[in-house]
Amino acid sequence: MTEYQIVDSADETVLRDGTIKLHGPEAFEGMRRAGRLAAEILDAITPMIVPGVTTAEIDDKVREMTLAGGAVPATMGYRGYAHSCCTSINHVVCHGIPGEKYLKDGDIINVDVTPLLDGWHGDSSRMYLVGDVALKARRLVDITYECLMIGIGMAKPGNRIGDIGAAIQAHAEKQRYGVVREFCGHGLGRLFHDAPEVVHAGRAGTGPLIKPGMFFTIEPMINLGKPPVKMLSDGWTAVTRDKSLSAQFEHSIGITEDGCEIFTQSPAGLHKPPY
8 A cells, every 4th residue: 555644844854764755835845946956957058968078078067057056966976876967878778977978970868967955856857969860869859758748747636656657658659669667757855766666657547646745757768679778887877778779858746736847847948859
């Protein structure tokens, strides 16, 4: 049986007890601020994402903006991770590590940021097109964004978490794309990762009931080929097993009385490429 916990937003002691947290107005305001900063960072790096830039340079900009915004990168030091964002290129599904790799004409890249602002996590990622990108890659990016928004449309009181994954899976598989199962969306707030898990595939009508006050991410990872992934020896980078392209978008949302609020919506209107 799913357990829920009403959280007093003034109490920063949040137990890692596996319960689904239900938050009030103060928590929503905290998440709005954190989410807006995440979105502003993703907006700001847009002009940088061109052939010849390194992923380390992107990481430096993310760190600079996060600190300037009064936050810290939640990823730095998280389970030993040493960077301010994740940069996942082409067949990298998620958790690509920034470094001296140069972006090339035709690449697609996901940049994933999580500023921790006043105790709240704003978690978001966005796809970018590098130079002249092939039609099949651009279409994958478009469909992945559609999957995100279709999933968000199912995130409302009375539905279940499984309804989100079922809707995403149906749309992706209609295009003959693969939906990654090994990684999923998650609850967040005071904690970086919390209950519930939001798998992006599954059966409608299953999983925890969606209630007002829940905070979680929806972040579908869609492959041009088959769903399976494998981990590289660095312990972080996940890639498609068949080396096909992969794309991902992520928003952090809060469930309201009649739907949901997207905390990480782009203030500049840069929702999906081309920007």
